[in-house]
Amino acid sequence: MTRLSFGELERFYEGLALSIDKAGPENESLFLAKLAITLASRLESGGVAQECLKVALGEVCGKTGRAGEKENG
Amino acid sequence: MRPQGRGELESLYFDYPRFDTARVPEPSGETVTHQAIIVGAGPVGLTAAIALARYGIKSVILEARNTFNDGSRAICVARSSMQTFQQIGVVQPFLDKALGWTRGRCFYSSREIYAFDMPYSNNDKFYPMYNIQQQYIERYLWEIADQCDLIDIRWGSRMTQLRQSDSAVIVHVESDCGAYDLQSQYLLAADGAHSAARKIMKLRLQGQNFEGRYVIADVRAQIDRPTERLAMFEPKSGVGATVLVHRQPDNIWRIDWQLRDGENEEEAIHENNIRGSVAKVLDELGHCGEWDLEWWSIYTANTLCLDDYRHGRIFFIGDSAHIVPIFGVRGLNNGITDAHNLSWKLAYVLNGLAGETLLDTYSLERRGATLDVFANASKSARFMTPPTRGWQLARHAVLSLAVDNEFTRPFANPRQMHPFAYVDRYAEFTPVRESEFSAGTPYGHMCSNAQGSDRTYLLDFAGQGFSGILFATDRRDPISAAIAQACGALDPEFKLVLVTDSAGAASNNIIPDHGGKIASAFGAKSGSFYLLRPDLHVAGRWRDAVLGEIESALRFQLVRPIS
Numbered sequence: 179m180t181r182l183s184f185g186e187l188e189r190f191y192e193g194l195a196l197s198i199d200k201a202g203p204e205n206e207s208l209f210l211a212k213l214a215i216t217l218a219s220r221l222e223s224g225g226v227a228q229e230c231l232k233v234a235l236g237e238v239c240g241k242t243g244r245a246g247e248k249e250n251g
Numbered sequence: 252m253r254p255q256g257r258g259e260l261e262s263l264y265f266d267y268p269r270f271d272t273a274r275v276p277e278p279s280g281e282t283v284t285h286q287a288i289i290v291g292a293g294p295v296g297l298t299a300a301i302a303l304a305r306y307g308i309k310s311v312i313l314e315a316r317n318t319f320n321d322g323s324r325a326i327c328v329a330r331s332s333m334q335t336f337q338q339i340g341v342v343q344p345f346l347d348k349a350l351g352w353t354r355g356r357c358f359y360s361s362r363e364i365y366a367f368d369m370p371y372s373n374n375d376k377f378y379p380m381y382n383i384q385q386q387y388i389e390r391y392l393w394e395i396a397d398q399c400d401l402i403d404i405r406w407g408s409r410m411t412q413l414r415q416s417d418s419a420v421i422v423h424v425e426s427d428c429g430a431y432d433l434q435s436q437y438l439l440a441a442d443g444a445h446s447a448a449r450k451i452m453k454l455r456l457q458g459q460n461f462e463g464r465y466v467i468a469d470v471r472a473q474i475d476r477p478t479e480r481l482a483m484f485e486p487k488s489g490v491g492a493t494v495l496v497h498r499q500p501d502n503i504w505r506i507d508w509q510l511r512d513g514e515n516e517e518e519a520i521h522e523n524n525i526r527g528s529v530a531k532v533l534d535e536l537g538h539c540g541e542w543d544l545e546w547w548s549i550y551t552a553n554t555l556c557l558d559d560y561r562h563g564r565i566f567f568i569g570d571s572a573h574i575v576p577i578f579g580v581r582g583l584n585n586g587i588t589d590a591h592n593l594s595w596k597l598a599y600v601l602n603g604l605a606g607e608t609l610l611d612t613y614s615l616e617r618r619g620a621t622l623d624v625f626a627n628a629s630k631s632a633r634f635m636t637p638p639t640r641g642w643q644l645a646r647h648a649v650l651s652l653a654v655d656n657e658f659t660r661p662f663a664n665p666r667q668m669h670p671f672a673y674v675d676r677y678a679e680f681t682p683v684r685e686s687e688f689s690a691g692t693p694y695g696h697m698c699s700n701a702q703g704s705d706r707t708y709l710l711d712f713a714g715q716g717f718s719g720i721l722f723a724t725d726r727r728d729p730i731s732a733a734i735a736q737a738c739g740a741l742d743p744e745f746k747l748v749l750v751t752d753s754a755g756a757a758s759n760n761i762i763p764d765h766g767g768k769i770a771s772a773f774g775a776k777s778g779s780f781y782l783l784r785p786d787l788h789v790a791g792r793w794r795d796a797v798l799g800e801i802e803s804a805l806r807f808q809l810v811r812p813i814s
């Protein structure tokens with residue numbers, strides 16, 4: 179599978195920003211969840227989709243986790 | 252603005268000189284027509300005057316103030332500007348004072364997510380970027396200009412009227428000492444963002460205003476950190492969505508942040524609030540010692556420019572012609588390039604060496620450079636200052652991903668200054684030999700530097716006028732004499748530089764390239780030739796020098812009939 183070039187990723191970023199605004203604050207999370215499911219459904223392997231979940235979750239939950247690790251170590 | 256109790260020019264580290272207002276010239280029977288009047292002794296006007304003088308052109312600078320610009324303003328001088336300073340013979344004080352740097356580091360919520368190194372190798376004489384306060388830039392340029400007989404700086408002298416005929420420009424000058432008219436062949440409006448020339452001529456800047464409002468504050472503090480560009484996105488201090496920090500000479504630090512949506516401007520720039528914000532940023536930087544507030548200001552990000560930088564005998568250079576967002580650090584740097592671009596062309600025209608239409612290429616080339624900034628500016632502005640919830644969330648997402656993942660880190664890249672290539676103009680001139688090269692600086696681009704085997708730098712050998720770089724095994728190569736003669740006949744300042752594969756030390760115009768590093772970087776072999784303009788942009792290159800074509804290329808540059 180070939181990866182998106184940075185230029186294409188950037189175009190997607192721009193479209194994403196504009197679409198979030200279009201969806202409006204009330205529908206924002208629904209829109210993002212729908213987007214994620216749509217993207218996943220077009221992937222060729224379920225493994226990649228699971229991995230993406232981890233990547234996206236990483237920093238979100240990692241905030242406290244990682245800071246804690248640093249303090250301990 | 253300065254802290255309460257300190258005067259407008261009471262700096263913690265810089266002594267502002269106070270120049271006497273120029274006397275009003277005695278009314279004389281005959282009217283003198285000067286070669287050039289420059290309105291504005293900012294960095295751009297001063298650069299233009301010095302560049303013109305290098306070609307023997309006299310100028311009168313009119314400056315409304317009696318000293319340099321207050322506050323620090325522009326601080327980042329790009330490699331290309333240093334190269335220009337070298338070309339016009341003013342670079343040394345900058346090298347002595349400025350802080351060179353190569354590295355930028357980006358933080359997201361206090362964690363480092365990305366570091367970038369700007370291109371810098373043995374072949375580069377100058378660092379990609381230097382930090383130095385604008386007052387020093389003006390002072391160093393002034394020191395040179397003041398010593399030069401061809402430059403007449405008139406402080407405290409404001410241009411209030413301006414008109415032109417087919418043969419001259421006439422301005423009206425007012426000062427505390429009186430008023431008078433002054434006439435010249437050409438006028439360079441280097442009178443800044445609020446250009447009086449632009450207003451008098453009823454010209455309007457066109458473009459976009461962005462939403463963000465930024466505060467810049469300079470503080471003096473002893474902080475033990477290298478000179479790097481620090482970008483803090485969503486900083487813990489909560490001072491703004493993006494905070495930029497730069498080190499300047501004299502232990503001065505530039506802190507730059509964006510006001511939050513709905514934040515009241517007047518309140519935000521109140522001294523106490525500035526102090527509060529600065530304290531938080533310094534705390535985040537780990538500085539717990541003393542600090543002093545030097546100066547602060549507020550600005551917005553705009554991309555605006557004139558439709559044409561030339562109006563008959565009047566030319567707009569620097570901020571009078573274009574205003575760009577400062578986080579790309581192009582405001583001042585592009586202005587310096589404008590000044591040099593126009594000056595050599597004007598000098599060649601005034602000295603009878605080039606056709607008058609050469610002056611039209613100034614606007615074509617330099618406006619192109621501004622539009623190139625515009626193309627990237629909205630992207631950068633939206634990233635630095637996400638205007639809506641959508642942009643904010645998207646930015647949060649990529650920055651947050653960047654903590655652990657490579658794939659979104661390039662979003663934090665500041666897309667900084669690179670010299671613009673003048674390729675449009677070459678559409679009229681077929682660069683037939685371009686395809687013969689697989690390396691080296693292409694047509695229209697500013698020539699990259701290279702180091703000879705004795706550690707001298709190639710571009711140090713470039714002349715004030717057009718230069719030719721001939722790669723030769725034998726110093727007595729007959730083509731070298733033929734090129735020198737043909738080009739010298741068109742441009743008396745023409746300088747031929749030989750790059751030879753011999754060892755030994757460089758001399759006047761011979762650079763040893765033992766081992767052939769320069770040749771390979773330039774995609775050259777013995778007999779290859781590069782033609783450079785006075786501003787070091789490549790005007791043509793040949794894998795095998797062809798005398799007739801070289802001469803035609805130079806004639807094309809000078810807008811002279813091609814035989």
Ligand SMILES: Cc1cc2nc3c(=O)[nH]c(=O)nc-3n(C[C@H](O)[C@H](O)[C@H](O)COP(=O)(O)OP(=O)(O)OC[C@H]3O[C@@H](n4cnc5c(N)ncnc54)[C@H](O)[C@@H]3O)c2cc1C
Nearest residue numbers: 291293294295315324325409410442443447569570582583
């Ligand atoms: C607050 C602030 C912060 C900035 N920060 C940065 C930065 O961080 N990085 C960056 O790259 N750029 C920055 N800039 C922009 C940078 O300072 C300008 O790009 C640069 O000064 C342009 O130089 P200039 O010579 O074209 O104009 P100026 O420096 O503005 O000089 C114009 C001169 O013309 C004179 N003048 C005006 N009208 C007349 C008249 N009628 N008669 C006679 N003289 C006249 C003025 O007194 C002035 O001295 C900043 C600008 C401001 C205002």
